[in-house]
Amino acid sequence: MPKDSIKNRLITTVVIAQLLLAAGLVVTGVYYTHRRLVSALDTSLEGRAMSTAALVRYSEEKPPKLFFDADLARAGLDKEHPDLYEVTTDDGKVLARPANGAEEIPGKQRAKRGHWNFKIGGVPYRALVLHHVPILDREGDEPPASLEIVYATPMVAVNQQVRAAGIFIAVTSLLLLAITVVLALWGIRRGLLPLQHLVDRAALVSAENWEFAPPQEAQDVAELEPLTQAMTTMVDRLHGSFMQQREFLGNAAHELKTPVAILKSTLQSLMQRPRSSEEYRVGLEESLEDLERLERLLQWMLRLARAEQWAHGALRRDLELVDVAGTCEEAIERLRGLAQSRHATIHLASEGAAMLRADPEDLQLVWVNLLENAVRYSPEGAAVEVSVSRNNGGPARVVFEDHGAGIPPEDLPHIFDRFYRSDPSRTRSTGGFGLGLAIAKALVEAYGGTISAASTPGEGTRMTVELPVSTG
Amino acid sequence: MRVLIVEDERRLAENIARSLRESASYAVDVALDGEEGLFMAESNPYDLLILDLMLPRVDGLQLLNRIRQAGRDTPVLVLTARDEKESVVKLLNAGADDYLTKPFDLGELLARSKALVRRGKGKAAPRFKVGDLEINTLDHSVRRGDRAVTLTAMEYRVLEYLAHRPGAIVSKTELLEHLYDYNWEKFSNVIEVYISGLRRKLDNGSSRQLIHTVRGQGYILQDQDA
Numbered sequence: 001m002p003k004d005s006i007k008n009r010l011i012t013t014v015v016i017a018q019l020l021l022a023a024g025l026v027v028t029g030v031y032y033t034h035r036r037l038v039s040a041l042d043t044s045l046e047g048r049a050m051s052t053a054a055l056v057r058y059s060e061e062k063p064p065k066l067f068f069d070a071d072l073a074r075a076g077l078d079k080e081h082p083d084l085y086e087v088t089t090d091d092g093k094v095l096a097r098p099a100n101g102a103e104e105i106p107g108k109q110r111a112k113r114g115h116w117n118f119k120i121g122g123v124p125y126r127a128l129v130l131h132h133v134p135i136l137d138r139e140g141d142e143p144p145a146s147l148e149i150v151y152a153t154p155m156v157a158v159n160q161q162v163r164a165a166g167i168f169i170a171v172t173s174l175l176l177l178a179i180t181v182v183l184a185l186w187g188i189r190r191g192l193l194p195l196q197h198l199v200d201r202a203a204l205v206s207a208e209n210w211e212f213a214p215p216q217e218a219q220d221v222a223e224l225e226p227l228t229q230a231m232t233t234m235v236d237r238l239h240g241s242f243m244q245q246r247e248f249l250g251n252a253a254h255e256l257k258t259p260v261a262i263l264k265s266t267l268q269s270l271m272q273r274p275r276s277s278e279e280y281r282v283g284l285e286e287s288l289e290d291l292e293r294l295e296r297l298l299q300w301m302l303r304l305a306r307a308e309q310w311a312h313g314a315l316r317r318d319l320e321l322v323d324v325a326g327t328c329e330e331a332i333e334r335l336r337g338l339a340q341s342r343h344a345t346i347h348l349a350s351e352g353a354a355m356l357r358a359d360p361e362d363l364q365l366v367w368v369n370l371l372e373n374a375v376r377y378s379p380e381g382a383a384v385e386v387s388v389s390r391n392n393g394g395p396a397r398v399v400f401e402d403h404g405a406g407i408p409p410e411d412l413p414h415i416f417d418r419f420y421r422s423d424p425s426r427t428r429s430t431g432g433f434g435l436g437l438a439i440a441k442a443l444v445e446a447y448g449g450t451i452s453a454a455s456t457p458g459e460g461t462r463m464t465v466e467l468p469v470s471t472g
Numbered sequence: 473m474r475v476l477i478v479e480d481e482r483r484l485a486e487n488i489a490r491s492l493r494e495s496a497s498y499a500v501d502v503a504l505d506g507e508e509g510l511f512m513a514e515s516n517p518y519d520l521l522i523l524d525l526m527l528p529r530v531d532g533l534q535l536l537n538r539i540r541q542a543g544r545d546t547p548v549l550v551l552t553a554r555d556e557k558e559s560v561v562k563l564l565n566a567g568a569d570d571y572l573t574k575p576f577d578l579g580e581l582l583a584r585s586k587a588l589v590r591r592g593k594g595k596a597a598p599r600f601k602v603g604d605l606e607i608n609t610l611d612h613s614v615r616r617g618d619r620a621v622t623l624t625a626m627e628y629r630v631l632e633y634l635a636h637r638p639g640a641i642v643s644k645t646e647l648l649e650h651l652y653d654y655n656w657e658k659f660s661n662v663i664e665v666y667i668s669g670l671r672r673k674l675d676n677g678s679s680r681q682l683i684h685t686v687r688g689q690g691y692i693l694q695d696q697d698a
Contacts, residue, residue, distance in 0.1 A: 257553040258481060261575035265487035268578035272495055290483065 007188050014184045015177065022173030026166055033165040037158045038126070042115055045128040048074070049151035052085050053130070056095055056147055057137045066135070066145065068096040081123050081154035088148045090132065095147070105150045117155070124159060127152035194218040202231060210239040251419040252301055255434075259297060263290040300435040303365070304418065307442035319357040321470060324396050325350035325388045327360050331367035332386070335375060343381040346371065350388040354396030357470040358447055366443050367398070369436035370463050374402035377461070395449065395466040406457040415453055416441040440465075473589050473633065474499040474650045476516070478509030478535065479524040479551065488522060491578050496586060497612065497629050499653045506530025513539050517649050518546050520589050522581075525552040525563070533566055540567035547588035551576070586610075593636040602638045603695030605674065605682055607631065614674075621673050626651075630666045631674075634683070634693040643690035667691060 055072050058064035068087055073096075086105050087096040098105055105127055107118045115128050132146040197215040205212050212235040214228035270283040325348070332339075332346050339346055356363070367386075374384045385401040407415060414420045418438040444451045449467035475498045479485040482504060489500040501516070503509035506527035513521060513535070521539070525532035536548060550563050550571040563571055569591070570584050586609060590596065599608045606615040612628050614621040623631065629651050634642055644663050652659050667683060675681050684692045 254553045257574040258484070261551075261553075262481055262484045262487070264575045265484055265491070265578050269487045269491045269494075272491060272578070286483065 007185070007192070010188050011181060011184060014180060018173070018177040018180055022170065022177060025173055026170045029169040030162055030166040034158075034162045037161055041126055041153065041155070041158055042128070045115070045126065045151055045153055046130075048083065048153065049085070049128055049130050049149045050133070052087065052096075052151055053133045053147055053149050054136050056087060056135055058135075066093070066095060070096060078154045078156060081125075081156060083154075084125065084127075084152040086150040088150075090146045090148060098152075105152050108150055118152070124155040125152040126155050126158075194221050194224055198224065198228065198231075205235055207242065210235065210242075248418060255297060255301075255419055256294070259290055259294040263287055263294065266290060300439070304435055304439045304442060307362075307439050307446055310443070310446035319359060321355045322358045322360045322363060324354040324356055324363065324398060324467070327363040328367050328386055328388055328398065330360070331364045331371055334364065334368055335371050338372065339375055339384075342375055342378070344375045344378055345383045346375070346386060347383060348386045348388070352390045354388060354390045354467075354469055356396060356447070356467055358467075362443050362447070366440045366465065367400075369440040370400045370465070372436065374400050374404070374461070374463070378402045378404040390469065395468050398465045398467070400463040400465075401460060403460040406459055406461055407453065407455040408457055409455075412453060412455060416451070473497075473519040473629070474501070474516070474653065475520045475522060475585065475589075476501045476503065476509065476512055476518045477522045478503045478506065478513075478527065478532070479522070480504055480527050481524070484524075487578070488581065491582060492585060495582050497625050497632075498585075498589075499629075499651055501653045506532065506535050510535050510538055512654070513544070513546070514542065516654070517646070519592060519650060520585055521546050521548045522585065523548055523550050523568075525550055525554070525559075533563070536563075536566050536568060545592075547592040549581075549584055549588055590636075595636065600635065602635055602693055603680065603682060604678075605635070605695075607635050616674055616678060619677070623670070623673060626662075627666050627670050627673070630663070631670055631693075634691060637693075639692065639694045641686050641690045641692050646690070 052073065055069045057067060057069055059067055066089065073085075074083075084098040084105055085096060086094075086098055086108075088094050105118075106120070107116050107127065108129060115126060117124060117126050119125065128151050130147075130149045130151075133149055134146050194215065194217040198218040201212065201215055201218075212232060214232060218224045218228050266283060266287050270280065270287075275283070328348055328350070332348060335346070338344075371384065371386070378384060382403045384403075385399075387399045387401075388396065389399075390396050411420075416437050417434075419434040420438075441451050444465055444467065447467055449465060451463070451465050453461060453463050455461040473496070475492055477485050477488050477492075477500060479488070479502070485502045485504065489502055492498045492500050498520075501512055501518075503512050507529040509523070509527070510530055523532045523535060527535070530538075532550060532552075536550070539546070539548075547569045548567065550568045551574060552559065552563070552571055553574045560571060569588055572581055572584065586598065590598065590609065598610045599606065601607075604617045608614070609632060612623075612632075614623055614628065614631065630647060633647060633650055644660070647663055648660060667685075671681075671683050674683065680695065682693055682695065684694065686692055
């Protein structure tokens with residue numbers, strides 16, 4: 001299917017408009033010319049009829065007789081088709097008959113007075129009838145009489161002039177149309193030039209080059225402004241998410257390299273020389289452990305990717321109402337083992353029911369990640385407080401408070417970054433990958449909530465999650 | 473030869489250490505963070521440093537800068553998970569001698585380690601001679617003239633160290649420091665055992681003695697009388 005073209009559409013519109021204009025001009029021009037010429041012809045017809053009337057005379061004999069002095073009659077302008085006239089007295093005496101030998105001029109009966117058109121042998125004529133025309137050549141003693149004069153003249157010349165005028169207007173219009181089309185083509189091409197520049201500039205944007213500055217000539221065009229603005233914001237947004245993806249990929253690759261390096265070195269050192277079956281067994285067990293760690297890391301990364309996908313609007317909406325405090329209890333239950341091993345106690349305080357449309361698994365995952373950090377970074381036997389509250393109609397608020405070492409101020413802005421570890425040795429030894437808080441954040445944001453951290457070094461950390469409650 | 477591995481992944485450090493001990497007969501110390509690594513590097517004479525870049529407390533690049541500023545020219549092999557050009561250039565410019573990106577091949581790590589140790593001792597070839605004594609550091613084989621000499625692992629280590637410094641007096645402490653890891657002091661009496669073993673095996677049937685004792689100072693490996 002051929003592409004729709006703005007240029008072609010504009011040109012078509014221009015051509016159609018011009019053609020309509022030309023047709024209108026031809027019609028009105030022809031009509032006007034025709035009217036003017038016919039009206040002039042009518043005046044001349046009247047004059048000629050009157051001068052024909054002047055040819056009716058009285059003879060010198062007594063009593064004087066009326067006669068028509070045909071010798072003095074003019075032939076008319078058209079030599080080929082001479083004028084026709086018919087002169088009759090009111091009492092029916094015919095004084096002159098049409099020169100072509102016909103009985104009378106056709107159409108006289110139909111038009112009692114005024115003008116009419118007729119044709120003789122294909123030649124168009126215009127005729128005039130005058131009634132009660134007094135005889136001009138009268139000397140007083142003649143009997144009073146008046147005449148009826150019918151005068152017709154061929155229209156051939158008039159029609160020719162009208163046709164010529166029509167052709168002239170049509171040709172001029174078409175010539176103007178051609179000029180207009182050329183001008184319009186040039187104008188459109190020039191008008192679309194900023195668009196072409198914009199296209200050229202946009203084509204330069206790639207994964208390597210995110211620089212997009214709309215050309216000045218495109219910015220100066222009012223119609224292109226929304227487009228350039230939309231493109232600028234789009235490129236910025238794409239750049240942002242591209243860089244985020246690339247950073248994630250780089251971090252992920254980096255994180256994956258270490259466990260792979262361990263696994264590889266374990267197997268290679270096992271193969272460096274013949275070993276006893278016990279050595280092989282230990283080596284294989286270690287390899288399996290390394291592999292499990294790798295697997296866990298992959299799981300975390302997939303979980304994060306999924307949560308971030310949801311945060312970008314792909315969260316499914318057919319969710320059940322979930323009690324926030326209930327999911328907190330579940331999460332605490334899941335961490336019982338870790339808490340016991342560190343002799344930590346977790347207190348849950350809940351006031352008012354906060355219901356939320358959510359997948360309970362997601363909420364639990366958020367709480368488990370936050371609680372795990374709180375328990376791990378608290379001294380042995382310390383308490384962790386969890387409180388669920390809802391301020392009159394506002395969002396549900398879940399606060400996790402520990403009494404651990406706290407987070408240094410320089411680390412605080414980064415703790416929700418993916419793969420961020422304030423102290424790599426500590427988190428690695430506890431099996432963390434620096435993804436827990438990033439996942440928690442992505443999940444909370446997927447549900448339209450916010451997460452924030454406040455910490456006083458030496459006193460503890462306070463994590464606050466706010467989630468919008470469902471009304472329906 | 474004595475190597476320090478500074479690597480926070482315990483398993484990786486252990487694998488490298490085992491491989492260096494078994495295949496290169498090196499004495500290996502392991503530090504699991506930058507602070508410990510820096511302390512050990514500053515307080516022991518290592519023949520090679522294997523350094524992870526991402527370390528807790530003191531990171532690899534800082535550690536490298538510190539020991540280079542302190543004037544130590546121990547060869548340094550850096551392990552890194554990043555292989556972008558900029559970070560490699562930065563590393564080498566900071567005084568690293570070589571680098572490997574994770575995940576690396578253990579065999580390659582061994583070969584590069586040996587090469588760095590050789591270079592650190594001013595030797596390029598993996599086989600070299602002192603008089604008619606020929607030492608191959610690749611397969612740890614030793615020949616005196618056209619006779620193959622079979623040594624125990626420890627005897628070989630003592631000989632290799634002495635052979636890397638021909639004509640120089642090597643004290644018993646220096647030998648201990650370079651041949652054993654951090655708890656070398658308890659081995660102080662065994663050096664004489666290895667030296668006498670070496671003498672017996674190397675000089676057996678030869679007219680010239682290669683290992684000489686400088687009384688009160690140490691040992692010297694050379695093809696002439698001390």
